[in-house]
Amino acid sequence: MSSTFHQVITDVDQNLWIDSLELNEQNLSTNSSSNWEIKKSTLQGGLQQGIDLIEVNNGNFSFAVVPTRGMGIWRGSYSGKTLGWDSPVKDLVHPAFIELNDRGGLGWLKGFNEWIVRCGLSSNGAPGNDVIVDNNGNKAEVFLPLHGKIANIPARFVQVQVEVGTPTTLRIRGIVEETMLFGPALRLTTEISTELGSNKLTIVDEVTNLNTTPEEIEMLYHCNYGPPFLEEGSQLVAPVKLSAPRDQRAQEDLISLSEFRGPTNGYVEQVYFYELLGDSSGESKVMLRNQAGDLGTSMSFSLEQMPCFSLWKNTASLKNGYVTGLEPGSNFPNPKRFERENGRVVLLEPLTSRKFELSLEVHVGSEAVSEVEKEINQLQGSTSPEIFEFAPKNLSAAS
């Protein structure tokens, strides 16, 4: 038998918004001995002024959802291990301070410090000009800044759910709309959940075209890790069908593709594009593990939903932002125009939706890590990974 507790945090249609909230075993019994908690607060001061933050702790695994920044996940912690990274941008930046078109379309980087941040919905990837049909029915060139808008739009609906059962599930639901007249009208509906005591976080997203005309979408999950998951000798474990360096810079270290450097002053980012292998139902899994192989974090997703996987190596100095991004997506983060030309932009029919699901797990101890390695090796099976020395023309706009 299960019962579900609901608490709306934000509902713009009802002009409803809650400043703060604390839920835990003391005020909401789940018959658990877990030290679970859901805490909603409103940040004040500096660039954080007015940011809604929801901190979820399942007893072992905690993470912070940011409704004000498109329901991104700021950072997490499992058994004292930090999930996320240390960006030069220290604060959670309220979208009001972000001018996406600044600095040649790189304004997004002034708010970028999340563990998991969605890039999309209408576009993502490198800045560039695109051609759209404007309100007069004419072709018009518009500039699309880096990684789109969704991370800088506050949610219009946020709800906390505690589904009491065996096990009990903590869930944050949110709705974020990226809309305008004469343009994309897209809705993101997200459910971010975890079970009490578990090592796992699940994101179930749905992107809906609210228009009665077809609309394009691009979705990419920029999942970013610094220490302790990333360190010298850390490895990406992935079932690879093919992989290609984005550009000449990425070619340089092709020989150590799956391995990471320690913090390296002056390091220039390296990006690799992958086609992964999956199981019979198309599910794939990748893991980032530390050098010793006794700590790892894995991501599971569907290759049908997200056929493109990008690896961002940015093993710069700790101060400059030592980080790697594991990025499953519906496309590669090239300029949208390039992705469209190469058939990787999703066209959403009128009033239809597309689902994106992502599970993230933390694995502590050699046994746990090697079990996941085995699982991924099974996905690899007897297929030899094809590693391109140069990216094929259709993969990288920078090749």
Added chain:
Amino acid sequence: MSSTFHQVITDVDQNLWIDSLELNEQNLSTNSSSNWEIKKSTLQGGLQQGIDLIEVNNGNFSFAVVPTRGMGIWRGSYSGKTLGWDSPVKDLVHPAFIELNDRGGLGWLKGFNEWIVRCGLSSNGAPGNDVIVDNNGNKAEVFLPLHGKIANIPARFVQVQVEVGTPTTLRIRGIVEETMLFGPALRLTTEISTELGSNKLTIVDEVTNLNTTPEEIEMLYHCNYGPPFLEEGSQLVAPVKLSAPRDQRAQEDLISLSEFRGPTNGYVEQVYFYELLGDSSGESKVMLRNQAGDLGTSMSFSLEQMPCFSLWKNTASLKNGYVTGLEPGSNFPNPKRFERENGRVVLLEPLTSRKFELSLEVHVGSEAVSEVEKEINQLQGSTSPEIFEFAPKNLSAAS
């Protein structure tokens, strides 16, 4: 005998601001049996965070003024009939989230969902490059985004007035300033009023050049209607001297110029420019009426103040934004440069003002509607409307 109740809501000079307020017959007697109300609230959550809203209800007619969005009028209701439209943008968007120069200067469309929104003050119309004199006295090219800034500037002074009399008048006064160093310094002073029980809303605006040097202004009232005023077979009733399609797309339906389609998926907007006829003192009137002719809404204004009238047909699907805009203005919504070249940009001498007045009425029942039609027919008189098949060169930048 009359007395007037005043309540300041916002006065930046005094650092005065009121979070919420409710006035009605119970706490402010007007010796009326009317169920009138003025309600000031502050919205919270999502894109609405921090929006000031003033809802006015004269007993029959209600409307919502938005000080935070340049004293625009979000939506209204008369006898259960909605004035306004259903935009893909659902929320009242705080200006902090708007980047006007986004997407080729179409950022304005990310906050566009009002019933009545002013376009101006320094410029309005389609985005485009303009040449100004810069702070060094040199000519410089600047890009002017769609429809200018005034709709995304919060009012620095807001006052509620209840003028008790026969009849009693409810009035919202506001001051919005569009200023910068080395550029336009323009003040909008607006009075939005209605009498208890009436079917009428009056806007009296004054635009003042605060500089001691001449400044240009452009002002257009973007008044937008969806159902039930707009439906298949709805008609624009107007006293027409001349009319011209903006472009080829508008030409297509020139034969049914005054009539509206039902919601049409994939519809591309059609815009027509008008010179209207007025009475001996230059007053003109237009009406949008439904198919049956038993519901209409009319607008009255001075052709001296606003010699240019534009009709925006956007009978797209209901979800995409089924709407028509009736747009009296000092100019047509072409790029400012084009309007200047054709003598339609107003030059305000130093420290002088220009008035803009607009009355909006709702007409329920065949009798009421046909009375207004008669009135407009009288303005038409024996003059035959001149309908251009192609816009003359000086009317449309897109022709």
Added chain:
Amino acid sequence: MSSTFHQVITDVDQNLWIDSLELNEQNLSTNSSSNWEIKKSTLQGGLQQGIDLIEVNNGNFSFAVVPTRGMGIWRGSYSGKTLGWDSPVKDLVHPAFIELNDRGGLGWLKGFNEWIVRCGLSSNGAPGNDVIVDNNGNKAEVFLPLHGKIANIPARFVQVQVEVGTPTTLRIRGIVEETMLFGPALRLTTEISTELGSNKLTIVDEVTNLNTTPEEIEMLYHCNYGPPFLEEGSQLVAPVKLSAPRDQRAQEDLISLSEFRGPTNGYVEQVYFYELLGDSSGESKVMLRNQAGDLGTSMSFSLEQMPCFSLWKNTASLKNGYVTGLEPGSNFPNPKRFERENGRVVLLEPLTSRKFELSLEVHVGSEAVSEVEKEINQLQGSTSPEIFEFAPKNLSAAS
């Protein structure tokens, strides 16, 4: 013996922020008869919504620090004499409303009304394209808007200090960070202080490169004065090694370089670049004095820290913004690219800082004013100022 009272106003790391505060002799004894006060408030309404303001009064000298606008100083007052000017922009504008790239990169001017505003940190000066190295290690052209970002970034740490002693010092400390991934990560640490009863305000700033890679900085203090310090016949008293007009417009009045006009309708700004003389330790001083020579305000700074001094004459009408800017800086306010080419952009080595110190004094009475004149004359000594009729090629991008 001295003791120091500390009160944190904002600390983003602790999610700490104080809405309001009042300190004075009544609630914090300094054993002084002075009517000193420190008052922190949060502004509401219009463009000021959410602005933090700290008003400091040492008994004779008061000034208002604005943490929300990069720790700028809005305005001051000494013995009833206003320090600052009357901009067409009346309100303290919250950075959320500023789009720096608007209007050809002049968006900064929509919030410009401070007495003292920093221009920087990564760039300042006229808008223009610059070439940077992007995240891919490639050269990329980016547009840098007018005067940089620091004035539109809220402080992440603010602290009030009252150092009780003989004399007692009032001090506001603030930290503002201008950071992004793949770009400058610069920290401004400022201390703004005054002693009880004194005529002096001291700013001690430190700019730190938080990256482990070298970063460029530009810093300029835009100190702006209207009446009563600026009037017809006011003079700039300065120890001049060389001076040059920025452009042809500035050449026109070269003969009256040190003198100011009264409010002049239609006046177009004139800018002059200076190399100043200093004492044996490189300290220099300039003064703006009124016509009668009985009121003046001086600025002291180090030529090693700020070798470039710019004079901005904008003696327009009172309404349009009658003002002069005295602007010590690490560079001249040309586009950054030009300044770099001419060796005036500071390169900050990894994790190092550069100090900028500025003292401002007010001088009332002929005696006080003439004493400062003598001091400045001594700095001039026997050196004849070299006044260029045309700016040398390396000084002005507009020459």
